[in-house]
Amino acid sequence: MSEPIQSDQFFNTRHEQVQHIELGKNKLAYFTTPYGEMNQDSIGYFHDPDNQTIIMLLADGMGGHSEGEKASKAVIQGIINELKNAKETGPIASIIEAIDAVHKKIQRNWNDAGTTLSVAEVNDKTVRFYSIGDSPALLLSSTGETLYQSNLHSPKDFALKSGLFAEKTIMQKEQDHYVSNVVGLDDYFVEVSPSLKLSKGDVVLISSDGLFDKNFTYQFALPNANYEETLQALLEQTALKSDQRHESLFDDTSFLFFQR
Template identity: 25%
Template sequence: MPFSAETCVAMHIGDRLEQQDRVGLFAHPKRPGIMLAVLADGMGGHSGGAVAAEQVIMRARQNLETYAPLHETPRDLLASVIDEAHTVIKLTRFTSEKDPHSTAVAFLLQQGKAYWAHCGDSRLYWFRGTDTASRSRDHSLVAELMRKGRLDEAGALRHPQRNVLLSCLGSEREPHIEYGVAESPDAGDSFLLCSDGLWSYFTDFEMASTIQAHPPRIAAERLIQLARERAGGAGDNISLAIVKLVPPAADASR
């Protein structure tokens, strides 16, 4: 079934002194129907994390502008965004006293299909109505302990090393990138990119049902408001992007 996309990006500084998350949504400048959403959660001391996250967004915008789908695959584009941002972030360590790092999650909508890639613990959710069709795997210590059966979800949220990442951009090791694809997304599906400042406070069903029930902007406002309430004055930076697939306008009017 044909569909169109309703979108929204949103951020909140939380209870931090600085916003080190970045999020962007870009359309291809020459090819209709191609859209790229990207989100990065920066780390690395005062301003260092913001610099790292900004590099992810800049690389995404620039690479999309030169993306030629007749000669490149969606995976080529997504990999180039993360790999090239990783290289630039590493280079900034030699020109500053900071130690910048960042997560990255990128989502591409092209010719009726959806593709995504991620590194770190910023997440990509694919919701089919209120069901979770897919969710990216965190590259973190607690996620690895959970996969080995040594920690449950409640324990992961309280673990003193819950923020330790096993892979990210800017580290000495090359980033571990995982990919996903939705071959036949349909109206009623939605995709959520978000940092841990958001997903830490919700079940999958809560986020899916909020996005299902509201237009993206209202859904984003409600999710941020509730995350702030649940954080109790100790909330991290929040960033998210929502891509909600809906019937084309003509069908909706009928």
Template identity: 25%
Template sequence: MGFNRMCQENCSVGYLSDKGNIREINEDYLGFYEDHKVKLYVIADGMGGHNAGDVASKVAVESCINYIKQLKEIKDIDKVLREAITYANEIVYEKSKANDNLKGMGTTITACFMLEKEVVIANVGDSSCYAVTENRIEKITKDHSLVQELIDDGSITEQEALTHPNKNIITRALGTRKTVEIDIFTRKTDEIQKFILCTDGLTNEVNKKEMYDIILKNDNNDACRVLIEAAKNKGGRDNISVIVFGGECKK
């Protein structure tokens, strides 16, 4: 199938990235970091139409993870995650200013940071985080996109948004300005069985019910593969990346 599978060290974390059926390069990037105390999962989608979107997404993810890895003590995960993404924004922005070949690059970023039973999710752009419980799937993040603004003001319905010609235009990105506005969401893990981080290459093709059914029927590694297969079977017009974590491994 031509999947670009990264090494999977732990079956409790599934992750997979694919360039899709049409794009020549993959501008998505993902990564995670786990130790005995904290867990961090990050996904990014380099901005189409800008220079070096693949560089922006890779730098953003790695900068965010490296910032948290070097901390000796973490008490406030909300504050730390906000600082990590702010730091990633500065790195991407400075690289774009210093190199003409990278000028104007940017990326979305969505990160999930876990400490014991507390979870903080941050996002900039339109990559998404979903929570899966025994009975339903919930989208935690809210897209920073033109279409989302049209939904919010009642101009279009969520159904109309699925086929809107401007659905890929984002209103907020990482690395395009010196400062960035970050949305933060908090959750408790008590009722949440699994989390999904994904780029819009998945959500543009696969709806929430389809995602939920696939997650329930597969372990985390297989779920990523099946989700990407489903997106590609429906067109695969963009790069597609998914991280699934939480729950027990299926034998």
């Protein structure tokens, strides 16, 4: 007998502290909160116990676009709906096909909309990332070594990686919040990672850029410990500083955290 799907979505939400959910034998931490009154970040998760799959989703609506909150909501809602429909009719649908369907919906319904998207497809022993824009996707070892980091589709990240500017210079430039690839624009593209090995203690993290306070290197020191201790240590090294919301955040701030 098939086990029921578990999923949830959070739009324009204000969490005061980090939330936790048990998905089978695993736990997932998630959090989303606004910088001001409206939260243009949207997050969601989808757990298919039959296929031992957890899909983590995060979208950051473009702050310069009036429909950014609607776009981020549409992409999370649309992908989860596509995955639910695929579950009823057969194997889980291609995530890329689901993204493209939502992309076309955004273009049909809103003239001025765009959103980043970061997806982690976690299976029993592997993880694969799907990235559009500058919302980071990370695979970390139990001690904090970066095993995979998505490319951030923005002029600042390109300039840093190309060696055109030093990190300190990049952080001072006006282009800091420009994004060159978003769902809803004609020339968007999806960056897909290889299928990456997931070992015991490894951490999967997707977030909006607000979590890292302009930290380009994503270097962490983790205690090689359990879920609670690892999450606490990680958050202490971010703009959030703890599992509680505070008033010193500089942007909408969201993340989903999974530890094997």
